[in-house]
Amino acid sequence: MVGDTAEAAAVRAAADRLQASARAVRDLARWSAVAGVVDWHSDAAARFRARLDEEVARLQAGASTVDGAAAALRAHARAVEEATG
Amino acid sequence: MTSTGPRGSRGDAIGGGIEVRGGVAGTAARLEDLARAGAVLRRLGEQVGEQARVVLAVLADPGFLASAPRALRTFLVAQAALREAAAGPHGLLPAAARLDALGCAVRAAAAGYRAAEGMAEIASRGVPWTVGYTLGRLGGAGVGATGLALLPALAVASGASGASAPGDPAPGCASRPLLRGGPGRAAAGVLGRHAAAVEVAAAAAPGALTGLLASLGLVPSGGPVADVPGLARTLSTAGALSPWLRESALVRVSTAGPGVDARAPAGLADLAARIATLAPDGAGRVCAPGASAGRARLRVERIEAAGGRRAWVVEIPGIRTWSPRAGSQPLDLTGAVHAMAGRPTAASEAVRGALRAAGARPGEPVLLAGHSEGGMAAALAAADPATRREFDITHVVTFGAPISGSDLPRGVQVLAVEHTDDVVPRLDGAADPDRPTWVTVSRDAGADPMPRGSRDPLAAAHSLAGYARTAAAVDVSTNPSVRAWRDGAAAFFPGPGARVHSVEVLAERARP
Numbered sequence: 001m002v003g004d005t006a007e008a009a010a011v012r013a014a015a016d017r018l019q020a021s022a023r024a025v026r027d028l029a030r031w032s033a034v035a036g037v038v039d040w041h042s043d044a045a046a047r048f049r050a051r052l053d054e055e056v057a058r059l060q061a062g063a064s065t066v067d068g069a070a071a072a073l074r075a076h077a078r079a080v081e082e083a084t085g
Numbered sequence: 086m087t088s089t090g091p092r093g094s095r096g097d098a099i100g101g102g103i104e105v106r107g108g109v110a111g112t113a114a115r116l117e118d119l120a121r122a123g124a125v126l127r128r129l130g131e132q133v134g135e136q137a138r139v140v141l142a143v144l145a146d147p148g149f150l151a152s153a154p155r156a157l158r159t160f161l162v163a164q165a166a167l168r169e170a171a172a173g174p175h176g177l178l179p180a181a182a183r184l185d186a187l188g189c190a191v192r193a194a195a196a197g198y199r200a201a202e203g204m205a206e207i208a209s210r211g212v213p214w215t216v217g218y219t220l221g222r223l224g225g226a227g228v229g230a231t232g233l234a235l236l237p238a239l240a241v242a243s244g245a246s247g248a249s250a251p252g253d254p255a256p257g258c259a260s261r262p263l264l265r266g267g268p269g270r271a272a273a274g275v276l277g278r279h280a281a282a283v284e285v286a287a288a289a290a291p292g293a294l295t296g297l298l299a300s301l302g303l304v305p306s307g308g309p310v311a312d313v314p315g316l317a318r319t320l321s322t323a324g325a326l327s328p329w330l331r332e333s334a335l336v337r338v339s340t341a342g343p344g345v346d347a348r349a350p351a352g353l354a355d356l357a358a359r360i361a362t363l364a365p366d367g368a369g370r371v372c373a374p375g376a377s378a379g380r381a382r383l384r385v386e387r388i389e390a391a392g393g394r395r396a397w398v399v400e401i402p403g404i405r406t407w408s409p410r411a412g413s414q415p416l417d418l419t420g421a422v423h424a425m426a427g428r429p430t431a432a433s434e435a436v437r438g439a440l441r442a443a444g445a446r447p448g449e450p451v452l453l454a455g456h457s458e459g460g461m462a463a464a465l466a467a468a469d470p471a472t473r474r475e476f477d478i479t480h481v482v483t484f485g486a487p488i489s490g491s492d493l494p495r496g497v498q499v500l501a502v503e504h505t506d507d508v509v510p511r512l513d514g515a516a517d518p519d520r521p522t523w524v525t526v527s528r529d530a531g532a533d534p535m536p537r538g539s540r541d542p543l544a545a546a547h548s549l550a551g552y553a554r555t556a557a558a559v560d561v562s563t564n565p566s567v568r569a570w571r572d573g574a575a576a577f578f579p580g581p582g583a584r585v586h587s588v589e590v591l592a593e594r595a596r597p
Contacts, residue, residue, distance in 0.1 A: 011148060021136045028136070032129050069163065076162070
C-alpha cells in the first residue's frame with residue numbers, strides 16, 4: 001500500500017478545488033449562452049451571436065483545460081505518494 | 086422600447102430599384118434587454134476571472150510547491166497544465182477578458198442605438214416641431230406656418246383626386262381638384278420633387294398649432310400637440326363642436342351580390358391591380374357604381390388551398406371624398422383625420438363588417454391590403470383589439486399610406502410600399518418603424534409614365550399604376566426581409582389549384 005503524505009493530501013485537495021472550478025466554468029458557459037438570447041436583429045446582432053457562440057465554446061474548452069490540470073495534479077499526488085511510500 | 090437603426094439594405098435593381106428597410110434583415114433591438122445582456126456578460130466575465138484566480142492560487146499553493154522535490158517531473162507537468170488553464174489560449178484569464186469586452190461592446194451598442202434614436206428623434210421631430218412652434222408663437226406667421234404645413238394635404242387632395250384629369254369629374258365623383266391649372270400643377274411638381282420636405286412640414290405642423298394656440302393664450306387640453314397623430318386628435322375633436330370631421334365609426338355593410346369564382350392573387354402587383362379596379366382611374370378617385378351612390382366598395386377574397394385551409398384577403402381603395410363634412414361614403418377626409426389620430430373610423434369598421442359578411446371565421450388568416458386611406462383603414466383594423474379578437478389578421482399591405490404611427494401588434498406582418506416622391510405616406514411626419522415584423526419598401530417613381538389622362542406628378546407618384554410597378558419589383562426581390570415576408574404570406578398567394586371566391590362589399594357610414 002502506498003503511504004499518504006501531507007504534500008499528497010494538499011495536492012489532492014487542490015485537484016478537488018480545480019474540478020469544482022471546472023464545473024463552475026461550464027455553468028458560466030451555459031449562462032453566457034443564455035445572455036445571448038436578446039431581442040436584437042441586425043448584421044451587428046448576427047456578428048455578436050457568432051462571437052458569443054465562439055466564447056461559449058472557448059469557455060467549454062477552458063473548463064476542459066482546468067479538468068486537465070486537475071488530472072495532472074492527481075497524477076502528481078500519486079507520484080508524491082509513491083516517492084514517499 | 087425598440088430602437089431603429091440607421092441601416093436599410095439597398096434593394097434590388099429589378100423594376101427600377103427598390104430600397105428595403107426593416108423586416109428580418111433590418112435593425113431592431115430592445116434596448117433595455119441589450120443593456121442588460123451587456124451587464125450580464127460583464128458579470129459572467131468577472132466570475133470566470135474568479136475561477137482563474139482559483140487556478141492561480143493552486144499554482145502558488147504552499148503544499149503543492151512543497152511537493153516538487155518528491156516528484157519533480159509530475160510537478161512540472163502539473164505546473165504547466167495549471168499555467169495552460171489559467172493563461173493559455175483556452176485559459177480562463179483571456180476568456181474572462183473577452184467576455185468583459187463583449188459585454189462592454191453590447192452595452193456600447195445599446196448606448197449607441199439610444200443616442201442615434203435620440204438624434205433621429207431630434208432631427209425628424211424635435212427640430213421641425215420647435216421651428217413650427219416658434220413660427221406659431223409669432224401669431225400671424227404661425228397662421229402662415231400652419232398653412233404651409235397644411236399645404237401638402239391640400240396638394241394631396243389635388244393629386245389623389247386626379248388634379249389634372251381633363252374635364253369635370255365623372256358623375257358620382259364628389260371631389261374636385263383643389264390645385265387646378267398651371268400654378269397648381271407647378272406647386273404639385275415642386276412638392277413631388279421635394280416630398281421629403283412634406284414629412285418635415287408635417288412634423289412641424291403640431292408645433293405650429295401649439296405655438297399658434299399659445300400666442301392666443303390657449304393651452305391645448307392634454308398639453309402641447311406633440312406629433313401628427315396628436316394634431317389629428319386635436320383636429321378630430323372639431324367633430325364634437327361643428328359639423329366638420331364628425332366620425333360616427335358606425336357603418337352599414339352589404340354584399341354587392343353573390344360573388345364570383347376568381348383566381349388567386351399572383352402576388353403584390355396583382356393585389357395592387359385588384360385594388361385599382363375598385364378605383365378605376367388608379368389614382369384614388371372612385372367612380373364605380375355603388376360607390377358613387379355614397380358607399381365605399383371593398384372586395385373580400387376567400388382563398389381555399391388544396392387541403393381545404395381557408396385564407397382571406399380584403400382589398401380597400403383610397404380616399405375619394407375631400408369634403409370636411411362627413412357623408413355616407415366612409416373613405417373621406419373625416420375618416421383619414423380620425424385614422425391618423427388612431428381612432429376607429431367607419432372605414433376601419435367596414436373591414437370587420439366585410440369579413441363578417443363574407444363568412445370569415447376565427448383562426449383563418451386574413452391579409453388586409455389598402456391604398457392610401459384604404460391602407461390607413463387596414464392598419465387601423467389590424468390594430469383594433471375587437472377586430473383581432475374576431476378575426477386572425479396576420480398580414481397588412483399598404484400602398485402609399487401614412488401608417489408609421491399605427492399601433493400595430495407585433496404578430497401582424499406589415500409590408501408598406503411607398504414612393505419617395507409620393508407626399509401621402511409622408512403626411513404622418515415620421516419614418517416607418519424598423520422592426521422584424523415591419524418591412525418598408527420604397528422606390529422613386531419620378532421616372533414612371535404618367536397615368537392615362539393625367540399630367541400631375543403628385544397623382545402619378547400616388548397612383549396605383551405606379552405602385553403596381555413597385556409591387557412587381559417586390560414580387561421578384563431577393564432581399565432577405567422581403568423574401569421572409571413573402572414566405573410568411575404564402576397562404577394568400579397559393580398559385581394554381583386553389584379555389585377563390587370573390588365578393589364585393591358596399592359600406593355606408595351610419596349616423597349614431
